[in-house]
Amino acid sequence: MWLPVLGLLIGLFLGSLADINIPVEYSNYLSIAVLAALDTLFGGIRAHLQNIYDEKVFVSGFFFNIILAASLAFLGVHLGVDLYLAAVFAFGVRLFQNIAVIRRIFLAKWSTNKEKM
Amino acid sequence: MGQKRYLSMTVITLIIGFMVAVQYQNVKEPVVRDTRDTSQLREDLVKEKELYLSLIREIRSNEEKLEKYETERSQSKEQILKETLNELKVEAGLFEVEGPGIVINIEHVNEDLLLGKEVSPISTYLINKLVNELNQYGADHISIAGQRLINSSVVRNINGQTKVDGYSLDTLPIEVKIVVDNMKVAEKLYNRMQVSSAAEEFFIDNYRLRISEPKLSITIPAYQESIRIRHMDLAETGKGG
Numbered sequence: 001m002w003l004p005v006l007g008l009l010i011g012l013f014l015g016s017l018a019d020i021n022i023p024v025e026y027s028n029y030l031s032i033a034v035l036a037a038l039d040t041l042f043g044g045i046r047a048h049l050q051n052i053y054d055e056k057v058f059v060s061g062f063f064f065n066i067i068l069a070a071s072l073a074f075l076g077v078h079l080g081v082d083l084y085l086a087a088v089f090a091f092g093v094r095l096f097q098n099i100a101v102i103r104r105i106f107l108a109k110w111s112t113n114k115e116k117m
Numbered sequence: 118m119g120q121k122r123y124l125s126m127t128v129i130t131l132i133i134g135f136m137v138a139v140q141y142q143n144v145k146e147p148v149v150r151d152t153r154d155t156s157q158l159r160e161d162l163v164k165e166k167e168l169y170l171s172l173i174r175e176i177r178s179n180e181e182k183l184e185k186y187e188t189e190r191s192q193s194k195e196q197i198l199k200e201t202l203n204e205l206k207v208e209a210g211l212f213e214v215e216g217p218g219i220v221i222n223i224e225h226v227n228e229d230l231l232l233g234k235e236v237s238p239i240s241t242y243l244i245n246k247l248v249n250e251l252n253q254y255g256a257d258h259i260s261i262a263g264q265r266l267i268n269s270s271v272v273r274n275i276n277g278q279t280k281v282d283g284y285s286l287d288t289l290p291i292e293v294k295i296v297v298d299n300m301k302v303a304e305k306l307y308n309r310m311q312v313s314s315a316a317e318e319f320f321i322d323n324y325r326l327r328i329s330e331p332k333l334s335i336t337i338p339a340y341q342e343s344i345r346i347r348h349m350d351l352a353e354t355g356k357g358g
Contacts, residue, residue, distance in 0.1 A: 007127035011134020015142070018135075022143050030140050037133045044126065055125055062129050 028077075029070045032084050032091075036065040039091040042098040049105045065091075210267035210340040214258045217303045218296040218335040221247075221310065222327040223319065225289050238279050239286060243322060244272045247315045251295055254309045258296040258337045262286055265340040282342070290327075296337050303331035 022030055040062040047053040069087040076083025153161065190196060206212055223239065248266065251259055259266040264281045271282065278285045297303050307328060310316070316326045 003123045004126040004130040007129075007131040008134040011131040011136075012138045013134075014131075015135040015138020018139065019142070020139050022139065027140070027143050030136060030143070034133070034136045034140050037129070037136060041130065041133055044129075055121070059125055059129070 028084060029073050032069045032073050032087050033066045035088060035091045035095075036069040037062060039095050039098070040065050042095055042102065046098045046101050046105075049102060209344065210258065210265045211344070213339045214296050214337045215334055216257075216296040216298075217300045217331060217333050218256075218258075218294065218337075219303055219307050219310070219331050220329040220335065221293040221295070222329075223289065223291040223293065224325050224327055226320070226323045226325050237322070238274075238277060239291070239324060240322060241272045241274050241279055243315070243319055243324070244279065244281070244286070246318060247293070247326075248272070250310075250313055250315045251293075251306070254306045255297055255302045256295045256306065257298060260294045260337045262288075262291050262293075263338060265338055267340050267344070269344065294335050294337050296335050300331060300333065307331050 040058070043061065044053065044058045047058070069084070069091070072087045073084035076085075203212075207214065244261070248259060248261075261272075261281050262284070264270075264284050266281070273280055278287060280286065295306065297306055307330065310326070310328050319326050
């Protein structure tokens, strides 16, 4: 259970040490990729809590979402339309929904625990 | 199964952490934000412009000074002395010289070679006579077989070899280059050399002078060795003269 959290911390540590400079024109892609990754991560947590977690869905969703979001942003840059906003919107909404579901599950668990006591 | 699930989750969270950290570093805003408003900006602009003007003024004054020094330098005694020295060096043969002139080739008469006559080394007398004649007709700078002739140059016979300042003249043809003042003098020199007595004397010794048409540009090399002056004293100063 703590392994993913440890991974996150190690990732943060490595990222801050790496000192990678991304050109301004590519920072859009990275931000949207981060958003997609976060969305997938919270989706995974929710699925895990609802006991419908499927590893294939999770891993494929992670990479597919990132690639899709980045290509949407790329297409938007070349068409002159801020298409990446669509991805931001979609992922934002899903992020909120997922977090809301996670919150309710925790609330339900908490209240059942309290009743048991 | 549970182990594997956590493993893939860990890898993905690791990637997410990495991406978030990189993004965070890139987005980080500058430490001090520029919060000046229009009037403050304008004031700063005025300050910078004043600085710019003062810098320009400084540059101008420095350039004026530089120019002043330059004119002082060019009119100074030192500069005149240097120029004189350069002129003297050109005259003395320490610099390469280029100008109008003619080229004379000293060749052997081939007909005699065919008859089997021995080739005798060119005599110093002939060379000296040629040089004297050239000088007489207005030659300014002379080189013989690539050797610059200067005032102290000597043509001597050493151990049966004719040498100019120590360089032997045993390979024929010998090229004699002459540079004069201008094209007119060059033509005059050419005409005089066509009928000069030196040519006849060379022919008696089985040599032939082949004189080229006057050319606009002939290069004569500099004297290669340093000029040593012996037996010379500094003139005493302060006694006129």
